[in-house]
Structure formats: C-alpha cells, structure tokens
Amino acid sequence: MSLDQTTAAPDLDFTTSASRRLRQRRMLQDKLAAGGIAVGGVSVIIAVVMIFFYLLYEVAPLFKPAQVEPWHVKGAPLAPYTVPGSQSDTLYLAVEEQAEIGFRISADGEMVFFRAAGGELIDSERLDLPEGVEISSFAVLSEASRIFAFGLSNGEIRVLRHSYKATYPDGQRVLTPHLEHPLGEAGIQVANGPIEKLAITNNGDRWGVAALSDGQINFTRLALTENLFTGETSVDRSEKQLPSLGLKPRKLLLTPDLAWLMASAADGKIAVVNLRGEPEITQLFDASEGQITSFQLLLGANSLLLGDDKGKLSQWFFVRNDQGAPELTQIRDFEHSGDAIVSLTTEQRRKGLVSVDNNGALALYNATARRTAFNEPLFDGPVGHIAMAPRSDALLVEQNGKLSYWHVENEHPEVSWSVLWEKVWYEGYDEPAFIWQSSASNNDFEPKYSLMPLAFGTLKAAFYAMLLATPLAICGAIYTAYFMVPGMRRKVKPFIELMEALPTVILGFLAGLWLAPFMEANLAGIFAALVVIPIAVVGFGFTWQNMPERIRFLLPDGWDAALLIPVVILATWFALGIAVPLEQLLFNGDLRTWLSNEAGISYDQRNALVVGIAMGFAVIPTIFSITEDAIFAVPKHLSYGSLALGATQWQTLTRVVLPTASPGIFSALMIGMGRAVGETMIVLMATGNTPIMDVNIFEGMRTLAANIAVEMPESEVGSTHFRILFLAAFVLFLFTFVVNTLAESIRQHLRKKYGSL
Known part of the structure; x- marks a missing residue:
C-alpha cells in the first residue's frame, strides 16, 4: 500500500439524509433552547416590572391630595338649603356616622334632627326650661363623644347626648335619632348666678364642670355611683373655686383627666390652671399676637388647637420643662393663607382638623403629619359653623342662614415625608423622635409611621x-x-x-x-x-x-x-x-x-x-x-x-x-x-x-x-x-x-x- 493511500483523509459524506436530519434537529433544538431562554428572561423582567408597578399602585393613594365637592343627589350637586328648625342663631352643628342625618342646636334651645342631604325635618325637641330661665352658655365635651351641655341663667347645667339607633325592618336600615341625658334630666347646680362660660369633660364615671359666673370660675367634680341592688344612680360632688386668672375668659377647656383647665382671652392670652390638689395657675402668657378666634382640643384632648385673626393656626401640648413640670408648649404651626381663622372643627377618628378663614377658604390638615391635604376657597366670605362626619367623608357648613353639604375624599392624610423619614414630635413625648407604632386600642391614638x-x-x-x-x-x-x-x-x-x-x-x-x-x-x-x-x-x-x-x-x-x-x-x-x-x-x-x-x-x-x-x-x-x-x-x-x-x-x-x-x-x-x-x-x-x-x-x-x-x-x-x-x-x-x-x-x-x- 502506498503512503498516499495510507494517509488519505476518510471519505465523509455530509449530504446524506441522516446528516441533514441531524443538522435540522440540532438547529431546531438550538432555536427552541434560545427561544425558551429568551422567554424565561423576558418573563422574569416582566414579573419584576409588574411587582414594581403593583407596589406603586398600592402606595400611590397615600400621596393623593384631598378633594372636597358638593354632595350629589341623583347625579346632581345639592344646592344650599335653609337651616331647619328655629331661625335663631346656631350654637352647634353635627353629622352622624352614616352621613345621613344632621343635628342642629339653636340659641333658643331647639334641637333638630334633619336629613343632611336636603334638610327635611326628622324630629325636634326643645330644652325644657323653668319660667324665666334662659340659656346663657353652651359647651361641647368633644365631637367624638356627641355630648354637649347648656349653661343656664340660674346657675344650672343640662347635659345631653345626641344618639342614633339602627334597626332593620324588612331588611332595610333605618336610623332613629334621639336625645339622652347622661346626668339625668334634672339640672345640676354648679354656680350661684348666670353661667357666662362653660366647659365640661368626662372620664368614665367621673365628670368635671368649669363654670364662669360673676367673674369667678367654679370647678365641680361629679362622680356617678350605681347601686348594685336598686340600680339607682347617685351623684357625688365636690367643688373648688379657682383663683383669678388675670384675664377675661373668652372660652374654657377641660382635659378628660380632670387635671388641667385652659382659658383663652380675646387679646391672645392663655391661662393654664393645674386642678390637681389645690388649684393654681401654672402659666399665663401671650400665645398670639392677635385675637384668638378658635380655641379647641384635638381628638384625645391631649393637644390644643389655636387660631387667631392673623391667620395663624398652631398646635400645643404639655411638655416637661427643665424642672420636670408639665408646660403648655407650641409644637407646630400649619401653613395658612394669612386670613383670620373664623371656624374650626376636628375629625373624630384621626388627628385631623378643618378650618375656614375670613375669605371662605376651607383647609384640611393633619396635625401629626403637619400636612395640608386641601386648601381652596369654597365660600364667599366667612361661615358660621362647620361639622365633620365621624368617618371624615362629609362636611356640613352653615353660612348666612343656609346649609351646604359637601362630600370629602381624604383617605390618607396621616402620611407625609416628615412622618416617614424625619423626627416628629408626638403627643406625650418630650422631644421629636423616630417612632414606629401603628396601632392601639382606641381612636384617640396618634399613629406613628416612621420607617x-x-x-x-x-x-x-x-x-x-x-x-x-x-x-x-x-x-x-x-x-x-x-x-x-x-x-x-x-x-x-x-x-x-x-x-x-x-x-x-x-x-x-x-x-x-x-x-x-x-x-x-x-x-x-x-x-x-x-x-x-x-x-x-x-x-x-x-x-x-x-x-x-x-x-x-x-x-x-x-x-x-x-x-x-x-x-x-x-x-x-x-x-x-x-x-x-x-x-x-x-x-x-x-x-x-x-x-x-x-x-x-x-x-x-x-x-x-x-x-x-x-x-x-x-x-x-x-x-x-x-x-x-x-x-x-x-x-x-x-x-x-x-x-x-x-x-x-x-x-x-x-x-x-x-x-x-x-x-x-x-x-x-x-x-x-x-x-x-x-x-x-x-x-x-x-x-x-x-x-x-x-x-x-x-x-x-x-x-x-x-x-x-x-x-x-x-x-x-x-x-x-x-x-x-x-x-x-x-x-x-x-x-x-x-x-x-x-x-x-x-x-x-x-x-x-x-x-x-
């Protein structure tokens, strides 16, 4: 055999049908593998992107601004309607839980329940007063409690609560409003003369009443005791006369723990009285450069809200000073247009507040977040009274003898950049801090959402x-x-x-x-x-x-x-x-x-x-x-x-x-x-x-x-x-x-x- 024959390359044929089938099968496998890998990779990317957008979808409503628009009935905006009941001045407005029934108290003692969307009268009751006795003052314990009190010219007070009972005849919900008397229908004597200013508070079976009469403030403690055998309730009382405040009170406030009384004067002064032990004035200072027009406690009664004719709206609560004594301290103020605050109310389940200024601009705030959720002029000039529904989804406003009803959409006012990532000064703390505490056992709780x-x-x-x-x-x-x-x-x-x-x-x-x-x-x-x-x-x-x-x-x-x-x-x-x-x-x-x-x-x-x-x-x-x-x-x-x-x-x-x-x-x-x-x-x-x-x-x-x-x-x-x-x-x-x-x-x-x- 020659050398050429022994070293010649083997004769391979790549054109046979078997070779072609093998190449085709390999090409198909390569394409399937490449396609599978591409589909898998793209699917992973799509899944990650979908997770991103789903999280964003759930988070975005937190930062959605609030909306306030007229209440719609059958698709049409509800027009303002005349206040139901007596045409005398309004002392108080409220809306019940379902935002269906409104409640109004007039200066002549008439208490009226009516349809919030339309004003149709449901029921009314007039305060039963003795001959010659008139209403001389009025106070609300808190919006959430639905308890209010009349101060009378004979030195008595009458305490009532507006309540609503739900029944379901034929499967339809029916709300029946009625009035209750937590301290009985008879008046309780707390002063010797006409009650000029009144404050009332409650902590379980303990009640506190501060009444200004003839220049003196009398503080009365009431304790309810129920007889286990007869079921009768007796009232034990103790009285203290408070020292002169050094100002002419325009409004009085009591804290639920019966520990503090705060009084505001028209000239911007505030007096703070410690009611523990022998009453004493612990603070008397100028809280405002102008006249105080709004003086109210926030939900939970741990914070004071202060508005004045200079357009300043601020939050105050007690903080321990260098000596360890509680001292009413301004914590934060809220952005405002600068016009005088004429009406102020608070939310009943959140640390929110609603204000209307002298030019008719309505603003929604959250105290903890220091967030202005809404601020737009909705009215022509100042309004008389505003009432927020318990669920914060409806607003009843009185202006010039007419009521207007508004739908409010403000789901998450508690969230702001400062709440999430900055130190916040919470109620009960001596300084700002990063705190996460998302829930508690009652509605007075101040959520703490610091991440x-x-x-x-x-x-x-x-x-x-x-x-x-x-x-x-x-x-x-x-x-x-x-x-x-x-x-x-x-x-x-x-x-x-x-x-x-x-x-x-x-x-x-x-x-x-x-x-x-x-x-x-x-x-x-x-x-x-x-x-x-x-x-x-x-x-x-x-x-x-x-x-x-x-x-x-x-x-x-x-x-x-x-x-x-x-x-x-x-x-x-x-x-x-x-x-x-x-x-x-x-x-x-x-x-x-x-x-x-x-x-x-x-x-x-x-x-x-x-x-x-x-x-x-x-x-x-x-x-x-x-x-x-x-x-x-x-x-x-x-x-x-x-x-x-x-x-x-x-x-x-x-x-x-x-x-x-x-x-x-x-x-x-x-x-x-x-x-x-x-x-x-x-x-x-x-x-x-x-x-x-x-x-x-x-x-x-x-x-x-x-x-x-x-x-x-x-x-x-x-x-x-x-x-x-x-x-x-x-x-x-x-x-x-x-x-x-x-x-x-x-x-x-x-x-x-x-x-x-």
Missing part, C-alpha cells in the same frame, strides 16, 4: 450578619478552592452548600429559643471564645508545621486541615470554662450587670449579636459557594505561570487569583447582603422585634421584612397602615434594585480591569 427605625434595623441586622459571614465565607472559599486537596474539597464543599438547604424558620427557632438564652448565660465565654479560637488555630498551625516529618506524614498530604475541627471544639470548651474566673476577676462576677451598671450599656436577650450569628450562619453558604466557584474557575495557566516565574503561592493568590476572581467574589458579597437584607424568619424570631434606633450590639431591632410579616395579616385592607406596609415593601424593592444595579456596574468594571490577566 426610619425599620430601615435602620434592616441595615443593622444585615451589617452584623455580614460582619460574621464575610471573613469566614471568603477565607473558607479561598482555602477550599486554592489550597485544599481535591479529595477533601469534594467532601467539604457539598457539606457547606448543604447548609443552605436548612430552613430559616429552623434557624430562627434555634436562635430565639436556644442560642439567645445560651449567650445570655455565657456572655463572657462567647467573647473569650472570639479571642481564644484564633489564637488556638494559629498556635496549632505553627506547632504542626514544626513537628517532625515522621509525625506530619502520618496524615495524607492536604488533610491536615481536618485537625482544626477538634482544635476549635477544644478552644471553645476552654473559653467557656474560663468564663467564670474571668467574670470574677474583671467584671465583678457578672458581665451583664457590669455592662448595665458600669458601662451604661443595656442588654436585651434577643439582640443583634444573636441575629448576627444566626443570620451569618444562613448567609455563609451563599457567599462561600459563589466565591469558591469564582476562585476555582480562574484558569490554571495563570497560577502556573505565576509560580513558574518565581512567585510564592501567597503572592500568586493575592496578585493573580483574587484579582481575576474579584467580579465573582463581589457578586457573592452582594447576593449575600441581599439575602441578609430580605431575611424575615430569623430576625422575626431572634430580635425581639423592637423598632428602635440603637447601634448597641446587645439591643434588638425590627426590620422592614419582619415588620411586614408581623403586621400585614392584622392590617385593614386599603387602610393607611396597609398601604404603608406596601410602602415598606417598595422601599425594600428599591433598595435591592439600587444595590444590585450598583453591584453590577462595579462587577463589570472589575471584569474589564482584570479580564486581561
């Missing part, structure tokens, strides 16, 4: 988790990928990656019920272990390296790292063993007590240290796996070339391998941080869920994710609380998006920088 403690807690938990996980995971990945022998690597790497499959609820359960009490009982031992273990590892490594070769060669090459397991266990046991003597020597026998008493550092059992260890344990597998793959994937010819040129293994690692793998290592850190930021169950079960801002490692925290998990099931769908929880989720989404975008840009920069190695 700062939650965002701070999220970053705090992530920081301590990454502080533990980052060095352990990266150093472990470097040793496993670069120094460890293949046989041992094949066992260690899957074992560490298997840790990631452990449910975080199990880790949270162990952290909360076992780790936290263990660390509390062995705090000194834990800190001793942080010192003893590194020393033991370094010392063992030095000792092992200097042992005779006949001993070191007893272990297969590369398996000596396994000896560190018993070293770490023994070092931990030793650290826990010396903890008690150390505490006796350095910390007077108890490290926790020493921290609290000597160092001034508070200790909570479920704290950031517990979270750092538990969540770090959960994050380590993620960072380790990605980092190890990135280092192991560095082409071997780079490290071989470096070693061939005389570099040591350590120089090769730090100057060649790690820079080349840096994009992957950085990605591992960002993914691990994302895992830590979004973690829910561990922080939910191991932190105590206290929404505080404290960098102390021994204090707990509450994260955004844990807060959503805790409060979302209890929130009312569509409520402000519900939407703010979605806002928290939106903040988490944006944080993750921004961090990942930044991380990707840095990763690409690192790839370009070290890709040429």
Whole structure:
C-alpha cells in the first residue's frame, strides 16, 4: 500500500439524509433552547416590572391630595338649603356616622334632627326650661363623644347626648335619632348666678364642670355611683373655686383627666390652671399676637388647637420643662393663607382638623403629619359653623342662614415625608423622635409611621450578619478552592452548600429559643471564645508545621486541615470554662450587670449579636459557594505561570487569583447582603422585634421584612397602615434594585480591569 493511500483523509459524506436530519434537529433544538431562554428572561423582567408597578399602585393613594365637592343627589350637586328648625342663631352643628342625618342646636334651645342631604325635618325637641330661665352658655365635651351641655341663667347645667339607633325592618336600615341625658334630666347646680362660660369633660364615671359666673370660675367634680341592688344612680360632688386668672375668659377647656383647665382671652392670652390638689395657675402668657378666634382640643384632648385673626393656626401640648413640670408648649404651626381663622372643627377618628378663614377658604390638615391635604376657597366670605362626619367623608357648613353639604375624599392624610423619614414630635413625648407604632386600642391614638427605625434595623441586622459571614465565607472559599486537596474539597464543599438547604424558620427557632438564652448565660465565654479560637488555630498551625516529618506524614498530604475541627471544639470548651474566673476577676462576677451598671450599656436577650450569628450562619453558604466557584474557575495557566516565574503561592493568590476572581467574589458579597437584607424568619424570631434606633450590639431591632410579616395579616385592607406596609415593601424593592444595579456596574468594571490577566 502506498503512503498516499495510507494517509488519505476518510471519505465523509455530509449530504446524506441522516446528516441533514441531524443538522435540522440540532438547529431546531438550538432555536427552541434560545427561544425558551429568551422567554424565561423576558418573563422574569416582566414579573419584576409588574411587582414594581403593583407596589406603586398600592402606595400611590397615600400621596393623593384631598378633594372636597358638593354632595350629589341623583347625579346632581345639592344646592344650599335653609337651616331647619328655629331661625335663631346656631350654637352647634353635627353629622352622624352614616352621613345621613344632621343635628342642629339653636340659641333658643331647639334641637333638630334633619336629613343632611336636603334638610327635611326628622324630629325636634326643645330644652325644657323653668319660667324665666334662659340659656346663657353652651359647651361641647368633644365631637367624638356627641355630648354637649347648656349653661343656664340660674346657675344650672343640662347635659345631653345626641344618639342614633339602627334597626332593620324588612331588611332595610333605618336610623332613629334621639336625645339622652347622661346626668339625668334634672339640672345640676354648679354656680350661684348666670353661667357666662362653660366647659365640661368626662372620664368614665367621673365628670368635671368649669363654670364662669360673676367673674369667678367654679370647678365641680361629679362622680356617678350605681347601686348594685336598686340600680339607682347617685351623684357625688365636690367643688373648688379657682383663683383669678388675670384675664377675661373668652372660652374654657377641660382635659378628660380632670387635671388641667385652659382659658383663652380675646387679646391672645392663655391661662393654664393645674386642678390637681389645690388649684393654681401654672402659666399665663401671650400665645398670639392677635385675637384668638378658635380655641379647641384635638381628638384625645391631649393637644390644643389655636387660631387667631392673623391667620395663624398652631398646635400645643404639655411638655416637661427643665424642672420636670408639665408646660403648655407650641409644637407646630400649619401653613395658612394669612386670613383670620373664623371656624374650626376636628375629625373624630384621626388627628385631623378643618378650618375656614375670613375669605371662605376651607383647609384640611393633619396635625401629626403637619400636612395640608386641601386648601381652596369654597365660600364667599366667612361661615358660621362647620361639622365633620365621624368617618371624615362629609362636611356640613352653615353660612348666612343656609346649609351646604359637601362630600370629602381624604383617605390618607396621616402620611407625609416628615412622618416617614424625619423626627416628629408626638403627643406625650418630650422631644421629636423616630417612632414606629401603628396601632392601639382606641381612636384617640396618634399613629406613628416612621420607617426610619425599620430601615435602620434592616441595615443593622444585615451589617452584623455580614460582619460574621464575610471573613469566614471568603477565607473558607479561598482555602477550599486554592489550597485544599481535591479529595477533601469534594467532601467539604457539598457539606457547606448543604447548609443552605436548612430552613430559616429552623434557624430562627434555634436562635430565639436556644442560642439567645445560651449567650445570655455565657456572655463572657462567647467573647473569650472570639479571642481564644484564633489564637488556638494559629498556635496549632505553627506547632504542626514544626513537628517532625515522621509525625506530619502520618496524615495524607492536604488533610491536615481536618485537625482544626477538634482544635476549635477544644478552644471553645476552654473559653467557656474560663468564663467564670474571668467574670470574677474583671467584671465583678457578672458581665451583664457590669455592662448595665458600669458601662451604661443595656442588654436585651434577643439582640443583634444573636441575629448576627444566626443570620451569618444562613448567609455563609451563599457567599462561600459563589466565591469558591469564582476562585476555582480562574484558569490554571495563570497560577502556573505565576509560580513558574518565581512567585510564592501567597503572592500568586493575592496578585493573580483574587484579582481575576474579584467580579465573582463581589457578586457573592452582594447576593449575600441581599439575602441578609430580605431575611424575615430569623430576625422575626431572634430580635425581639423592637423598632428602635440603637447601634448597641446587645439591643434588638425590627426590620422592614419582619415588620411586614408581623403586621400585614392584622392590617385593614386599603387602610393607611396597609398601604404603608406596601410602602415598606417598595422601599425594600428599591433598595435591592439600587444595590444590585450598583453591584453590577462595579462587577463589570472589575471584569474589564482584570479580564486581561
């Protein structure tokens, strides 16, 4: 056989039908794979975008401005109508819960129930007065209580409440209004002459009445006692005459705790009287440069609202001064047009208020948020009285003997940038603060929706988790990928990656019920272990390296790292063993007590240290796996070339391998941080869920994710609380998006920088 025949290329035919079918099948598979990958990628992008817009859809109503428009009946705006009942001056206007029935009290004592949308008379009743006795004053306990009182010229008061009973004949709801007498139908004597000014308050079975008569203010306490056998109610009373206020009162106010009386004068002065013990005037000052035109308590009666003829509208409440005594202090004022405030009323279930100025501009405010939700001129000139429905969805306004009825849409006035991200001065606090407290047991509660403690807690938990996980995971990945022998690597790497499959609820359960009490009982031992273990590892490594070769060669090459397991266990046991003597020597026998008493550092059992260890344990597998793959994937010819040129293994690692793998290592850190930021169950079960801002490692925290998990099931769908929880989720989404975008840009920069190695 010739050489040409032996070396000739084989005769291959690529045009056979089988070859064509194979190529077609491969092309189809390639197209299907490419299409599937493209569809999957686009679907992920669409899903993320849909999540973004859904969160935005739920959050957007929080910042929607309020709307006020005339009430519509059968599709047409309701025209103003003449006030029902007596044509004498109006003392008081109100609207019931369903915004169907209005209530009006006139100066001659007529009390009228009428259809709010139209003015049709439903029922009326006139105050039964003795011969020659007239109404000399009038007071409202609060809008929410529906209790009001008449002061009479004979020194008596009559206390009533307008109420509404719902019945359902034939399946149709029917509201029946009626009047009640909480203190009985008979008058109660509180003064010796005509009552010029009157204030009334109530706290359970205790009542307080302040009556100005003949220049003197008499304060009467009434206590209702029900006989358990007869059911009769008796009234126990005590009286005190208050000292001269140093001003001519224009209006009196009493707080529900029967502790304070406040009086305003036309010239802008305010007097504050402490009613505890022997009454005394604690403050007398100029609260306004003009004349006070509105003087009213906000919902809960903890705040005073003050309006004047200069257009200033402000909020005041008691704050402890430097001597520790309560002092009425101006907290905030509200943006206003500058025209005189002529009418003011408050919402019955929120810290909101409604004002009308001298030019007919109506404004809706929220006190806590310091937010002006609405401010537009709706009337020609000043109005007489305004009344807000309990649900804050309707407004009844009297002007020039006519009533107009308005529909109000103001769902979320409690939210503003300052409430979410700035310090707010809340009622009962001595200074502004970041507070998250979303609910309470009554409507007087002032919601506190600051997201700062939650965002701070999220970053705090992530920081301590990454502080533990980052060095352990990266150093472990470097040793496993670069120094460890293949046989041992094949066992260690899957074992560490298997840790990631452990449910975080199990880790949270162990952290909360076992780790936290263990660390509390062995705090000194834990800190001793942080010192003893590194020393033991370094010392063992030095000792092992200097042992005779006949001993070191007893272990297969590369398996000596396994000896560190018993070293770490023994070092931990030793650290826990010396903890008690150390505490006796350095910390007077108890490290926790020493921290609290000597160092001034508070200790909570479920704290950031517990979270750092538990969540770090959960994050380590993620960072380790990605980092190890990135280092192991560095082409071997780079490290071989470096070693061939005389570099040591350590120089090769730090100057060649790690820079080349840096994009992957950085990605591992960002993914691990994302895992830590979004973690829910561990922080939910191991932190105590206290929404505080404290960098102390021994204090707990509450994260955004844990807060959503805790409060979302209890929130009312569509409520402000519900939407703010979605806002928290939106903040988490944006944080993750921004961090990942930044991380990707840095990763690409690192790839370009070290890709040429």
